[in-house]
Amino acid sequence: xxxxxxxxxxxxxxxxxxxxxxxxxxxxxxxxxxxxxxxxxxxxxxxxxxxxxxxxxxxxxxxxxxxxxxxxxxxxxxxxxxxxxxxxxxxxxxxxxxxxxxxxxxxxxxxxxxxxxxxxxxxxxxxxxxxxxxxxxx
Numbered sequence: 001x002x003x004x005x006x007x008x009x010x011x012x013x014x015x016x017x018x019x020x021x022x023x024x025x026x027x028x029x030x031x032x033x034x035x036x037x038x039x040x041x042x043x044x045x046x047x048x049x050x051x052x053x054x055x056x057x058x059x060x061x062x063x064x065x066x067x068x069x070x071x072x073x074x075x076x077x078x079x080x081x082x083x084x085x086x087x088x089x090x091x092x093x094x095x096x097x098x099x100x101x102x103x104x105x106x107x108x109x110x111x112x113x114x115x116x117x118x119x120x121x122x123x124x125x126x127x128x129x130x131x132x133x134x135x136x137x138x
Contacts, residue, residue: 012064014115016062020091023040024042025040026038027064033057034053035062039051050095051092056079063116073092079100
């Protein structure tokens with residue numbers, strides 16, 4: 001069993017885990033200004049090491065998509081109660097894949113801890129008080 005101390009974890013939000021050809025990761029909101037991923041090494045015993053961290057305001061919980069269960073992992077998170085935008089990051093490196101769209105693509109009424117799902121090439125995100133919000137995947 002491995003453990004690691006992390007700072008600024010936002011209580012009440014969800015973390016996500018995923019596996020890529022480079023390793024197994026978990027990602028979470030690290031305070032209200034960052035999203036951080038940690039890698040679980042394949043050593044014996046396993047260890048937990050920082051993989052990447054990106055500056056991103058808000059309190060939305062991350063979720064992950066892949067093309068086949070392990071390849072092309074994208075970590076998605078909405079800047080809920082922050083910049084009100086959808087963000088996508090490369091699961092292995094944290095490089096920006098999607099930066100929130102144009103000036104008219106804000107997601108109004110997002111609340112902390114909300115997370116999205118993906119089905120049929122669409123991202124679904126339903127903030128409180130709405131029936132649904134549909135965003136086309138790019």
